[in-house]
Amino acid sequence: MSEAKKPEPRVLPYVLAINEGIRTVLSEQDDAFLAGEDVAEAGSVYGYCGGLLDQFGPRRVIDTPISEKGIMGLGVGASATGCRPIIDLMFMDFIGECMDEVANQMAKMRYMFGGKATLPVTVLTMGGAGGSMAAQHSQSLEAWLAHLPGMKVVMPSDAYDAKGMIISACRDDNPVFVVLNKSSLAMSMEVPEESYEVPLGEAIVRKQGTDLTIVAFGRMVHEALDAAEQLKDVGLNVEVIDARSVQPFDTATVVTSIKKTHRALIVHEAVKFGGIGGEITAQIQEQAFDYLDAPVMRVAAPFSPVPFSPALESLYIPNAASIVAKVKETLEL
């Protein structure tokens, strides 16, 4: 009835949604601070920390030396003693520099101390290939982290989830890695201005379907949705689940879907061998073996370092075409 114009939905790119997530947390939590390489004056190499130093000042937005062990140790020590640090690990690949602080200290301290330490620390890091950044700036190492009891690992696939998961991660009283994707930075969508949470540990069905279930991680969700569109042309109706969280993993949502579709395909950008897809495949056969009409299949990167040349990198990263092909193979088409 009303002729009043609806306000234009506010559209934000992934990069600004990250910014807004951090901004929301720093506004809401006085004991939160952001620390990392180039996050303050430079506003991060990706631009997602822009304006934070001006708004929150140098006490809460802190440039660090290029010292990942130190930065991650800062996150461990400060979170165990009453702060809520947001630690920025510029490239996920740099985790090798601080794996002790992550794996042996951050993830385990609570357990080792008999539950008497609480570490509300969030680590933001950037994974993924696609920009010819070569073998040391392009990896997807979420499986390394998901293998650590005590650690939570999430992979927001879009701008809405990026903001909401950063907020949820920072409100959580456990160490959480938020694995962002550098090829998604410009991807835009409607993002509410207000504060909201996207729950950790809950997958979401992005597209309903009946013929096969695709479980995708991070940016691969969009490739899977593209593939699903293409498959419509050959009369296939696939379901697409955005896993969103790697640890804890929402097996229930996947199993529910497979009981309907009877087929599953896991898609991630990390290399296939030892990737999280193997674990999910195992969980599916443990919990839904009787419902399967075909082997659980995987689309993932081949077992090689990420190549530099665009000609090779485009072959390396899974995409809609490789997903379509694997769906057809699974369905013996």
Add this chain to the structure above:
Amino acid sequence: MAQAKKKAAAKKPAAKKTAAKKAAPKKSAAKKPAAKKVAAKTRKAPRTVAKKGASNQGPSNKTLKEMHLKMLRIRRFEERSGKLMEDGKVPGALHLYVGQEAVASGVMQHLTSEDWITSTHRGHGHLLAKGGEFKPMFAELFGRSTGYCKGKGGSMHISNMDLGMLGANGIVGGGPPIAMGAAFSNQFQGNKNVSVAFFGDGASNEGSVHEAANMAALYKLPCIFVCENNGYGEYTRQSKHQAIVDVADRASGYGMPGVICDGMDVMSVYEAAGEAIELARSGGGPTLLECKTYRYYDHVGIRGMGLNYRTDEEVEEWKKKDAINNFEKRLIQLGVMSRKQLDALDAKICEDIEEAIQYASDSPFPTPDQLLEDVYYVKGA
């Protein structure tokens, strides 16, 4: 006068027989200045470690007694723990602190439970000096649910957050970045508390220590880096694992004062640590305090694996500088305690330890449902 001490300290290799000899005070405990070596080439003007005020007449008898008690509690706890390990009564591996008691005791005398420390794999002494009690400590070593960590951490992760003890650490060099983070918390929260990172000469070669020290100096954090140079990184003597003799030399590279003290003399540690901690509390930033010390036992256990990496003569030589024996002589000399009182105290500590061991062995093991507890924080759990 300090000049001579500086040079003497700078030339002393920790593992040699002459080590720390000159720093061993023979006269009044109260008068002796810590052997000191302030970093010469800091980027900023070199900081001078705070001088004691004229009103400071040295530690009170109460302080002396407390430090002695700390050392003796550690010594007896560790001797007994080592025996239990070698008799197969406790599971796993124990890294014992016997010989190094003066370091933990002298530093911790300046700290309260509000101050944070991180420890090493050789961590019992730090926790005891920070106020750890025998019963929950033995219970932890025994893997019982009444232990400080409910039996989930054991010797290498023993901790107590209420006492400000952020854990022993199974990773060499694991503690300093965490201590730096805790110091960051103190500064962020605007309180006057400090944090102390204990680490060894072995750990001083780990990148994590360098990164933590650089950041602590950069942010002027209230963090004290206490290097317990016992002359060995596990089974490798210092001269085989680093080209320097004094770890404190590295302080100038971090931009903080470097101080050396006699880690076999609790008064030397007490005075040097006091200045470093005072500096940190007053916003003056971190100090690298190197304590020249020695462990009497093997890297693990008492006799350990019996590896041929040092001589019995070397061990005996260091035992002549024993922190507890020498300090007890001094307490008697100063009339602070009599031999009789010292013996009675010792007997009481041993009695308490036996009682604690009984308590620990009578305590229940963790139940199966505790296996998966405490992996994550769960709201309302």
